[in-house]
Amino acid sequence: DAKTTQPPSMDCAEGRAANLPCNHSTISGNEYVYWYRQIHSQGPQYIIHGLKNNETNEMASLIITEDRKSSTLILPHATLRDTAVYYCIVKAGGSEKLVFGKGTKLTVNP
Amino acid sequence: EAGVAQSPRYKIIEKRQSVAFWCNPISGHATLYWYQQILGQGPKLLIQFQNNGVVDDSQLPKDRFSAERLKGVDSTLKIQPAKLEDSAVYLCASSLFRVRDTQYFGPGTRLTVL
Numbered sequence: 391d392a393k394t395t396q397p398p399s400m401d402c403a404e405g406r407a408a409n410l411p412c413n414h415s416t417i418s419g420n421e422y423v424y425w426y427r428q429i430h431s432q433g434p435q436y437i438i439h440g441l442k443n444n445e446t447n448e449m450a451s452l453i454i455t456e457d458r459k460s461s462t463l464i465l466p467h468a469t470l471r472d473t474a475v476y477y478c479i480v481k482a483g484g485s486e487k488l489v490f491g492k493g494t495k496l497t498v499n500p
Numbered sequence: 501e502a503g504v505a506q507s508p509r510y511k512i513i514e515k516r517q518s519v520a521f522w523c524n525p526i527s528g529h530a531t532l533y534w535y536q537q538i539l540g541q542g543p544k545l546l547i548q549f550q551n552n553g554v555v556d557d558s559q560l561p562k563d564r565f566s567a568e569r570l571k572g573v574d575s576t577l578k579i580q581p582a583k584l585e586d587s588a589v590y591l592c593a594s595s596l597f598r599v600r601d602t603q604y605f606g607p608g609t610r611l612t613v614l
Binding site: 492 | 602608
């Protein structure tokens with residue numbers, strides 16, 4: 391079973407920041423937080439991952455709370471092409487298995 | 501860099517027929533995964549290969565599903581015989597390192613069983 395809780399859907403206006411929350415209250419010390427997204431009719435795409443520090447790359451920023459029980463994926467300037475299902479996944483460093491939940495369907499509106 | 505290739509993209513069969521899907525991972529990626537994604541759900545891991553050996557096939561319905569990765573490169577997933585509930589998208593993914601590395605997914609094969 392997935393170890394995370396995400397809202398089923400969210401809306402965002404084009405050009406605004408999209409903040410996608412994820413709750414992982416049972417996360418263990420050796421588990422990372424991964425984010426993937428799946429655009430319609432495509433395979434999932436890796437976005438970012440982190441352990442306890444905030445992370446940023448060219449796609450997004452990942453903010454992890456100090457107690458690591460929740461995190462937020464931030465798309466700073468959402469575009470229509472960011473409309474997708476976003477999956478938050480907790481995965482141990484020594485395990486390769488990605489366990490996907492149902493994710494959050496983000497709709498970016500013009 | 502070429503991505504993960506899968507074929508066919510779409511397949512329609514009748515129940516009790518057989519079907520096979522093919523995957524070519526990113527060059528040099530030792531780990532290969534097959535996932536099943538039923539409509540409205542997230543992908544579910546069916547089987548994982550490290551080179552040509554099986555690492556995890558705990559979720560693979562072995563009475564009807566089989567997979568192989570000869571020579572540690574391409575892989576084939578077969579269903580024989582298919583059931584209605586096998587209708588899904590079958591995704592292949594690969595990764596370079598076994599631990600903590602990101603997985604790269606192909607476009608998937610959409611299977612419809614009538």
